Amino acid sequence: MYKKVELTDVESLINIVGKQQLFFNDEIEQEYAHDELKTVKHMPEVHVIAQNKIQISQIMTYAYSNNIPVTVRGSGTGLVGACVPIYGGILLDLSRMNRILELDKTNMTLTVEPGVLLLDIYEKVEKEGLFYAPDPGEKTATIGGNISTNAGGMRAVKYGVTRDWVRGLEVVLPNGKIEKFGGKVVKNSTGFSLKDLIVGSEGTLGIIVEATLRLISLPKHQASLLVPFKNREDAIKAAPELIKNHVTPTAVEFMEKQSLQYSETFLGKKIPHNNFEAYLLLSYDGNTDQALNDDIEIASKMALELGAIDVFLVDTEERKKGIWTVRGGFLEAIKASSSEIDEIDVVLPRSNISNYLAYVREVSEQLNVRIPYFGHVGDGNLHIYFCKDELSDKTWKEKIEEGFDLLYKRAFEYGGLVSGEHGIGFAKKKYMKHLLGEEQMRLMKGIKDTFDPKRILNPGKVIE
Amino acid sequence: MYKKVELTDVESLINIVGKQQLFFNDEIEQEYAHDELKTVKHMPEVHVIAQNKIQISQIMTYAYSNNIPVTVRGSGTGLVGACVPIYGGILLDLSRMNRILELDKTNMTLTVEPGVLLLDIYEKVEKEGLFYAPDPGEKTATIGGNISTNAGGMRAVKYGVTRDWVRGLEVVLPNGKIEKFGGKVVKNSTGFSLKDLIVGSEGTLGIIVEATLRLISLPKHQASLLVPFKNREDAIKAAPELIKNHVTPTAVEFMEKQSLQYSETFLGKKIPHNNFEAYLLLSYDGNTDQALNDDIEIASKMALELGAIDVFLVDTEERKKGIWTVRGGFLEAIKASSSEIDEIDVVLPRSNISNYLAYVREVSEQLNVRIPYFGHVGDGNLHIYFCKDELSDKTWKEKIEEGFDLLYKRAFEYGGLVSGEHGIGFAKKKYMKHLLGEEQMRLMKGIKDTFDPKRILNPGKVIE
Structure with missing residues (x-):
């Protein structure tokens, strides 16, 4: 259905971007066949580095009239295969348009x-x-x-x-x-x-x-609170209360002992007060020391009333860096802990997170698959990772299939959506289709056809 | 092109909403032919009051299969004719769906x-x-x-x-x-x-x-500052500085003596300190008295540094109500001051507001038309009113035509858009078309046709 990239096309593209900015067939590096998660793979036929919008316009004009698919790539840090050229064609690399x-x-x-x-x-x-x-x-x-x-x-x-x-x-x-x-x-x-x-x-x-x-x-001051709780339920239940009571945190992250330990092991550094079951990590900002301190005081008091075991102020640069580095290392740590991983990025109404995570635990036990998770509990966005560990390829595939079906189904029952921030790309298409139904798919396809009647731009993604 | 509403249609609609909720032909009140500004007028063939979404779904299913146009109306407070049924058909009134x-x-x-x-x-x-x-x-x-x-x-x-x-x-x-x-x-x-x-x-x-x-x-405390300046330019120049310096106001309104006087006359009440040329009216909110006072102090100091003549704190409920009522009365006052008015609702990058308003003054003099204005100078959205006053219908039409062309042209040159908040509706279609160009119109029409292939919903608006 699409035209294959031939030498004449390569010449035309070189005329636009110059010889140095184009890699054809065997010249293409393997990393351009996948994104960060590597669950979707396909090599482009030609890797083209664009340097300005005029070039991009010319490339698209050429691709459009010749019916060659084009997939755009930035840093390739996506997790759902959105930048993978699954129909080959042109991989349009914008990473050097970085001014x-x-x-x-x-x-x-x-x-x-x-x-x-x-x-x-x-x-x-x-x-x-x-x-x-x-x-x-x-x-x-x-x-x-x-x-x-x-x-x-x-x-x-x-x-x-x-x-x-x-x-x-x-x-x-x-x-x-x-x-x-x-x-x-x-x-x-x-x-x-x-x-x-x-x-x-x-x-x-x-x-x-x-x-x-x-x-x-830029807010002039910021500080975080590390707040341990007896268990997951208490921590997650406290989150909405902490958000609605006049002192809005910038971030409310949820962590459990397990993810924390993965990250500490991976990074080779420990955070203080790391021996509790569950935590909220809250951040606040303000324009004066006084205003920030007032907020922190109100929030701390409230956290204790809501069942927190303690409240640890994270205000020095060193402590902030330590704790947020460990929090930031979760994905890398989980990736490093398993031969392969796959992920779910659902977003739920805040009120249903605790029950949902209990269900994730259940599914993990039922399937006998390790499923660590962490979450932006303040905004209802959870990152849930299936780990292949020692499973065979076949079993792994089956477990993911079954586990994803169960978890998306439950998320939808709870008023959740397929993706809070990672997108649909290639990997999540069937779940979105299931959630949104035929009529919304029809609308999205109609919009696609209005923008891209030949369907040459990032084909096979999101709505196809 | 559309089917006219006949008695059989009326019966079908009565079956959906009940007899009390439907008005046909002569039963329809005149006000349903226009919105608040009355620049666009057309009577519906039938006025239908919907009470729930099931009824709306049934009405649309009927209208769709019978090719009858439907225009939705709420309170009718719009200013661009968006709720006016310019092709007749069904006026679908949702004002009673107010739970x-x-x-x-x-x-x-x-x-x-x-x-x-x-x-x-x-x-x-x-x-x-x-x-x-x-x-x-x-x-x-x-x-x-x-x-x-x-x-x-x-x-x-x-x-x-x-x-x-x-x-x-x-x-x-x-x-x-x-x-x-x-x-x-x-x-x-x-x-x-x-x-x-x-x-x-x-x-x-x-x-x-x-x-x-x-x-x-809900922020627990709020206060406003009424800040007089020597002239328009000084006031408008100060606004972006006041926004960017760590203390974000909730609102930054710009007023000149003239609009203030219209409103005072109309409302029969005066604001304190009403003898200056130009003002910024700023609002701040905060969760503690202390935090709010700190912000107000920083802002006041800065305003004086930026050339304000004085800074009046508006903190009592009475003063707040007085000043914001006068500010809120601008549109009503201008409407009451002229036999007819028409309006421009451009939004501009904040940096170009002062020059743009100077140009409005110029156009007013050049055309010899009264053109009062006021503006959300904090967000670049201006409300500019052409007043018919004693002009003949013919001259009025010509002046609007010419004045609008000039003002939109200049707005676009300044990186502005047709509407900041009032919309396009019927009245502003040609200016949007001019700004966005053929390709964007094609995209919007394609989207419209995907949602509404028979073009029965609010026909003649925005993109048609």
Whole structure:
């Protein structure tokens, strides 16, 4: 159905990007066949590094008229195969489009190319006293990838998700046309929100070539509380209470002894007070020491009333770094602990998390599979990992199939959705189809066909 | 092209909603032919009051198979004709679907029917210590209407717009199917964001029959600052500085002597300190007296450094009410001051507001038309009113035509958009088309045709 990439195509593409920016067939490195989780694999026919939006427009115009599929890739840190070129074709690599174009202090916006890394954004704006609040775990992800999956992160409790921080996008459509959606404006009621349609569309509707992000002033002070509880239930039950009582935490993370130990072992470092069953890790920010201290005091008192065993203030840089490094190491630690892993990224109403995690435990025992998890309990987004360990390939496949079916089914019964922040990509398509049903799939396919009538952009993903 | 409503249709509709809920031909009150601004007028053929989503689904199924156009109406407080049934057909009145369905304190959501008024939402949640932050001027608007235009309001500076507060929607599609988009969840990366497509689509893609709104805890204290400046330029220049310096105001409103006087005259009440040329009216909130006082002190000091003549603290309930009532009376005052008015609702990058308003003054003089304005200078959204006064109908039409062309053209040059919060409806279609261009119109039309292939829902609006 798609045209195979031939030498004449390669020549045409070289004319656009130059010889150094193109790798054909055997020249292509193996890592471009998969993302970070490696559950989906397929080699591209040609790996093309784009350097500016004009090139991207030309490449798309060429691909569109020649019916060659194109899959966009940033840092490749995704977990659902969204950047894997499962139909081959062109892998369009935007990682070198990594210039920060403008920091506009009056309008409080940052305009960037899609390949800029999250960590470079923080560095750029924070030294100017400004703040880009979304805080996904993977700091070497590109902003283009973050926008494409509507990445969430830990600070969503107070500051929302990536979508809330995108003011405007410049996008190359599958037909090569360059369009601007939104702008440097705070409000917008000018037609259907095409910007919001691009956010979270995982590279299937258009290619983000420029993004204008919202900034706010950087909170001057921040501190965390490590709060141990007798058990999971107590900890999770306390979370919504801590969120609603006038002192909004920036983050509310849930950890159990097990995940903590994996991470400590992996990193070779221990956190203080590590001998409890379950924890909430809460963060607060404020503009004066006094205001922050007041908040922390209110929150601490409330935590104790809600059954916390103790409250440990994490205020020095060293302690903060220690604990958040261990928290941040969960995924890496779990990955390192098993020959292979697969993951579920459901998001649930906060009220159902405790019951849901009890069910995860049940499924783990029932299937006899190790299923560690951790979660952004403040926003209801859980990361649940199936570990292959010593299972045979065949058994592993069966266990995942069965376990995923059970866990998604229960999540949907609880008012949950397939993905809180990792997206659908290739790996989660059937669960989304099951949740959303025929009519919503019809709507999404109609939208896809409007943007991409030849279905050449990231084919086989999300809705196909 | 559409089927006219006949007696057999009326009977079928009566079977769905009951005789008391339907008005046909001469029974229909004149007010249902227009919205608040009355610039667009057309009578419906039948006025149908729906009481629940099942009825709406049945009505749409009937209308769809019979090719009868349907236009949804809430309180009719819009300003661009979005609720005017310009092709006749069914006017579907949702104002009686005004039940608050659930306040969920654990998930901090409020689930409502579309006809609930904004003021009823505030009343319901604030007495529970919770906060729905969007603050559009018109408090008797329905939440369905607010979502349909992605209403903004004054607190957008700190808290964002309606879109940011909608977690989930239940929608009846033109074909009668009932679908849920989003849910009680904080994060969502599960396919294209159909929820965000419905928000701001002005009743052209689907009918909102239930909305789940995000709540936060109610800030315990708030105060305003009335800050006079020598002139417009100084005031507007100070606004972005006041926003970015670590103390984020909830609202930053700009007022000039003229609009203030209109409002004072109209309301028959005066505000204190009303003899200055230009003002910023700033609001702040906080959870402790101390924190709020600290913020106010920082902001006051900064305002004086930025050239403010004085800073008046507005902290008593009486003063607050006085000043915000006058501010809130601007639109009514301007309406009352002229036989007819028309309006422009552009949104601009904050940095260009001062120059833009100078241009508005210029155009006013050039055309010899009175053009008062006021603005949410904190978020770049301006409300600019053309007043007919003593002009003949013909001259009035010409002046609007010419003036609007000039002002939109300049707004676009400044990176502005057609509408910050009032929407496109019928009245602003040509300006949107001009701004967004052919390709974006093609995309929006494709989306429309996916949702509504027979184009029976609110025809003639936004994209047609």
